[in-house]
Amino acid sequence: MMKFRLVAAxxxxxxxxxxxxxxxxxxxxxxxxxxxxxxxxxxxxxxRDPAVQGGLDLESGPFFAGLWASTIADYEGAATEMxxxxxxxxxxxxxxxxxxxxxxxxxxxxxxxxxxxxxxxERSFGPVTVGIEAALAPRQDNVPRANHYAGLxxxxxxxxxxxxxxxxxxxxxxxxxxxxxxxGGSYTTGPFTASLAYVxxxxxxxxxxxxxxxxxxxxxxxxxx
Numbered sequence: 001m002m003k004f005r006l007v008a009a010x011x012x013x014x015x016x017x018x019x020x021x022x023x024x025x026x027x028x029x030x031x032x033x034x035x036x037x038x039x040x041x042x043x044x045x046x047x048r049d050p051a052v053q054g055g056l057d058l059e060s061g062p063f064f065a066g067l068w069a070s071t072i073a074d075y076e077g078a079a080t081e082m083x084x085x086x087x088x089x090x091x092x093x094x095x096x097x098x099x100x101x102x103x104x105x106x107x108x109x110x111x112x113x114x115x116x117x118x119x120x121x122e123r124s125f126g127p128v129t130v131g132i133e134a135a136l137a138p139r140q141d142n143v144p145r146a147n148h149y150a151g152l153x154x155x156x157x158x159x160x161x162x163x164x165x166x167x168x169x170x171x172x173x174x175x176x177x178x179x180x181x182x183x184g185g186s187y188t189t190g191p192f193t194a195s196l197a198y199v200x201x202x203x204x205x206x207x208x209x210x211x212x213x214x215x216x217x218x219x220x221x222x223x224x225x
Contacts, residue, residue: 042180147173
C-alpha cells in the first residue's frame with residue numbers, strides 16, 4: 001500500500017482524481033523480440049551479443065504487474081535475467097504517474113538478485129512525450145552500497161508509424177558517476193516495432209565493464225500482442 005499512497009498523494013496534490021480499481025476488468029499483453037545487444041542503462045548485459053527477450057504485463061485499474069526475461073552473458077552462473085514487478089499508476093490530464101518495485105532475478109546465479117524501487121512521470125505535448133524517472137536500489141544482501149539512478153526521456157511521433165526517441169541518465173552506486181545516453185528511431189506496423197539506436201556511456205574504464213559500456217548501435221525487433 002505504500003506505493004499506492006505515494007501515487008495517490010501526487011495525484012491529489014495536482015488536483016487530480018485517484019483512479020478506482022475497475023471491478024473484474026484486467027488487460028493482459030504479451031511482448032517478445034530480439035535485440036542485437038541487450039543494453040540496460042547504457043551497459044551491455046549480453047556481452048555485446050544478441051539477446052532474446054519477452055514478457056507479460058497485466059493492468060487492472062490503477063494496478064500493474066508483470067514478468068519479463070532476457071538472455072544475458074554469464075553472470076555469476078546465470079544465463080537469464082528475470083524481472084518481476086508491480087505497482088500503481090494514474091493519470092492527470094496529459095500526465096501519467098507510475099511507481100512500483102522491481103525484483104531482478106538471475107536463476108542459477110550466486111548472490112546477484114536484488115530489488116529496486118522505481119518512480120516516473122510522462123507528459124504529452126501533441127506528438128511529443130517527455131518523461132522523467134528515478135530509481136533506488138537500497139542497501140540489501142547483494143547491494144552493499146545503495147544505487148541511485150535518474151533519467152530523462154523524450155519521443156516524437158512523426159506519424160505513419162515512424163518515431164524518434166532519446167533518453168539519458170546518471171547512475172551512482174553500482175558505478176561511480178556513470179552517464180548514459182541514446183538516440184534513435186523506430187517504425188511500427190501492426191504489432192511489430194523495429195528500431196535502431198546509438199547507445200553510449202562515459203564509463204570507459206579499461207576493464208570488462210568499461211568495454212561493455214562503450215558506444216554501439218543497437219537494433220531491435222519487438223512484437224506486442
